Amino acid sequence: xxxxxxxxxxxxxxxxxxxxxxxxxxxxxxxxxxxxxxxxxxxxxxxxxxxxxxxxxxxxxxxxxxxxxxxxxxxxxxxxxxxxxxxxxxxxxxxxxxxxxxxxxxxxxxxxxxxxxxxxxxxxxxxxxxxxxxxxxxxxxxxxxxxxxxxxxxxxxxxxxxxxxxxxxxxxxxxxxxxxxxxxxxxxxxxxxxxxxxxxxxxxxxxxxxxxxxxxxxxxxxxxxxxxxxxxxxxxxxxxxxxxxxxxxxxxxxxxxxxxxxxxxxxxxxxxxxxxxxxxxxxxxxxxxxxxx
Amino acid sequence: xxxxxxxxxxxxxxxxxxxxxxxxxxxxxxxxxxxxxxxxxxxxxxxxxxxxxxxxxxxxxxxxxxxxxxxxxxxxxxxxxxxxxxxxxxxxxxxxxxxxxxxxxxxxxxxxxxxxxxxxxxxxxxxxxxxxxxxxxxxxxxxxxxxxxxxxxxxxxxxxxxxxxxxxxxxxxxxxxxxxxxxxxxxxxxxxxxxxxxxxxxxxxxxxxxxxxxxxxxxxxxxxxxxxxxxxxxxxxxxxxxxxxxxxxxxxxxxxxxxxxxxxxxxxxxxxxxxxxxxxxxxxxxxxxxxxxxxxxxxxxxxxxxxxxxxxxxxxxxxxxxxxxxxxxxxxxxxxxxxxxxxxxxxxxxxxxx
Numbered sequence: 001x002x003x004x005x006x007x008x009x010x011x012x013x014x015x016x017x018x019x020x021x022x023x024x025x026x027x028x029x030x031x032x033x034x035x036x037x038x039x040x041x042x043x044x045x046x047x048x049x050x051x052x053x054x055x056x057x058x059x060x061x062x063x064x065x066x067x068x069x070x071x072x073x074x075x076x077x078x079x080x081x082x083x084x085x086x087x088x089x090x091x092x093x094x095x096x097x098x099x100x101x102x103x104x105x106x107x108x109x110x111x112x113x114x115x116x117x118x119x120x121x122x123x124x125x126x127x128x129x130x131x132x133x134x135x136x137x138x139x140x141x142x143x144x145x146x147x148x149x150x151x152x153x154x155x156x157x158x159x160x161x162x163x164x165x166x167x168x169x170x171x172x173x174x175x176x177x178x179x180x181x182x183x184x185x186x187x188x189x190x191x192x193x194x195x196x197x198x199x200x201x202x203x204x205x206x207x208x209x210x211x212x213x214x215x216x217x218x219x220x221x222x223x224x225x226x227x228x229x230x231x232x233x234x235x236x237x238x239x240x241x242x243x244x245x246x247x248x249x250x251x252x253x254x255x256x257x258x259x260x261x262x263x264x265x266x267x268x269x270x271x272x273x274x275x276x277x278x279x280x281x282x283x284x285x286x287x288x289x290x291x292x293x
Numbered sequence: 294x295x296x297x298x299x300x301x302x303x304x305x306x307x308x309x310x311x312x313x314x315x316x317x318x319x320x321x322x323x324x325x326x327x328x329x330x331x332x333x334x335x336x337x338x339x340x341x342x343x344x345x346x347x348x349x350x351x352x353x354x355x356x357x358x359x360x361x362x363x364x365x366x367x368x369x370x371x372x373x374x375x376x377x378x379x380x381x382x383x384x385x386x387x388x389x390x391x392x393x394x395x396x397x398x399x400x401x402x403x404x405x406x407x408x409x410x411x412x413x414x415x416x417x418x419x420x421x422x423x424x425x426x427x428x429x430x431x432x433x434x435x436x437x438x439x440x441x442x443x444x445x446x447x448x449x450x451x452x453x454x455x456x457x458x459x460x461x462x463x464x465x466x467x468x469x470x471x472x473x474x475x476x477x478x479x480x481x482x483x484x485x486x487x488x489x490x491x492x493x494x495x496x497x498x499x500x501x502x503x504x505x506x507x508x509x510x511x512x513x514x515x516x517x518x519x520x521x522x523x524x525x526x527x528x529x530x531x532x533x534x535x536x537x538x539x540x541x542x543x544x545x546x547x548x549x550x551x552x553x554x555x556x557x558x559x560x561x562x563x564x565x566x567x568x569x570x571x572x573x574x575x576x577x578x579x580x581x582x583x584x585x586x587x588x589x590x591x592x593x594x595x596x597x598x599x600x601x602x603x604x605x606x607x608x609x610x611x612x613x614x615x616x617x618x619x620x621x622x623x624x625x626x627x628x629x630x631x632x633x634x635x636x637x638x639x640x641x642x643x644x645x646x647x
Binding site: 021132291 | 396407411420422424
């Protein structure tokens with residue numbers, strides 16, 4: 001422990017990756033994260049079993065392929081093909097369960113560290129405020145992807161167990177092989193994960209405003225619900241294309257042949273816009289904030 | 294970040310950073326502030342024009358009642374809070390601008406330890422080490438192990454941090470500050486929550502680190518502790534710096550004319566003893582049971598009456614007592630303590646500042 005030793009050290013170029021790895025490992029080791037993922041994994045099982053029980057007596061399924069039941073999208077096709085449970089589960093979890101868990105992770109990301117006081121030790125380490133913010137956002141995006149994949153995989157496993165598999169009939173009527181169906185399911189999972197980038201950025205911004213993790217989570221989830229309601233009011237038609245959940249269900253367009261890219265691209269652009277706007281706001285706030293907790 | 298050698302003779306106070314200037318030489322100050330000020334919303338000054346100069350290699354005690362701005366000062370030094378006016382220099386570089394270069398060379402314990410309760414002690418240290426851009430991941434395990442041993446936590450390293458006692462958390466916080474060789478350690482109340490044995494260990498650790506050349510900046514409300522380990526001290530109250538200097542100088546300069554050492558004589562012949570002491574120039578003589586206490590006159594003033602070749606040494610006071618037939622059973626003097634300095638400066642003792 002001498003001064004000469006201390007002077008010799010210089011910052012390492014790739015250390016940000018080390019911090020990111022530490023952050024991701026820590027997030028996914030937390031009991032809370034695992035509980036959220038367990039709930040998300042349970043949803044497809046619940047949906048699958050419910051559909052199975054309802055149609056188990058040799059009935060013709062949910063009233064044919066038209067999907068005219070008014071329930072969540074794809075639910076009626078599930079009995080014909082197990083892969084549709086993946087689409088149905090994502091359609092069920094995307095409006096609320098998935099963004100809520102992203103809101104919990106994003107909202108707690110900085111506020112939780114501030115609340116526990118560990119934020120000050122990370123900053124004097126020194127993690128660097130911009131880097132810490134980027135690492136937190138990257139971790140939240142990782143969670144978006146992992147949580148979506150978990151829903152998809154759980155649905156795939158349940159679907160394969162309870163329902164027939166085989167050639168997949170797309171929404172446009174064409175049939176594709178099971179392999180291509182799987183690929184499209186993967187693409188849909190990625191599209192759903194990307195749809196959550198906007199909520200993640202909002203949660204991160206809220207997280208820089210407070211030192212209470214709970215308050216940040218509640219605010220983010222509250223915002224999510226409010227925006228969902230606004231998005232369903234016909235009077236606000238002019239405003240709706242700018243609300244982050246507006247194009248969420250566009251992922252269904254990946255099940256057409258040819259794929260309708262229009263809404264998917266709009267969704268991507270909208271999420272990027274939210275990420276940039278709220279990311280910048282979070283940066284402006286976090287880099288100038290006095291850390292007193 | 295090796296600094297170029299200091300040009301010219303050492304100045305007492307290097308100027309605060311000039312924009313566009315070369316990085317300043319490391320210099321003789323580990324921490325240096327001029328007019329450091331922090332105003333919170335509403336204009337209340339938490340820290341008001343602080344001029345702090347912490348010499349390199351010193352163990353610097355930072356004293357003040359709770360709420361006087363000590364922690365705000367430390368947070369500004371560590372780049373956690375933006376100063377309202379002027380800058381601080383830490384290890385010769387401006388803070389918070391040079392935080393990326395300065396902070397890896399600084400170990401800090403700020404306002405108590407903060408840990409991830411769901412991680413083990415060892416994983417907590419790994420986590421903080423991963424946040425340090427200058428830390429080499431290849432040596433991480435070894436450094437974490439050494440830091441744990443240094444604070445006596447090796448045996449409890451696998452336990453979840455939420456199961457730690459306050460003293461263990463404090464030790465783990467210290468271990469985090471010791472993950473790397475440091476040039477400067479900023480320790481805010483490092484013995485808080487420790488038992489007497491733990492306090493002794495921490496004091497020994499601080500001395501050991503100081504002996505290696507690490508500058509230690511130690512805030513504490515335990516005056517006793519500062520007196521035992523610090524070479525220098527500063528006293529702060531209501532956001533202002535009242536004084537700073539070596540611990541030895543502090544009592545001399547601050548107490549100055551009031552810095553009378555106390556005298557206590559234990560004797561059954563109290564009345565006679567009091568008479569003799571008064572004759573010899575001792576002031577404020579009081580009798581309680583078999584004890585006669587008083588204040589010695591300042592060292593430069595003659596002891597005793599001026600006309601009759603009075604005793605000039607404290608030992609001669611004793612001789613005078615014995616000569617007068619007083620049965621002296623105990624005779625002692627007490628130097629003014631840091632606590633006297635503190636009370637003389639703040640006039641308020643250790644109450645929370647309003």
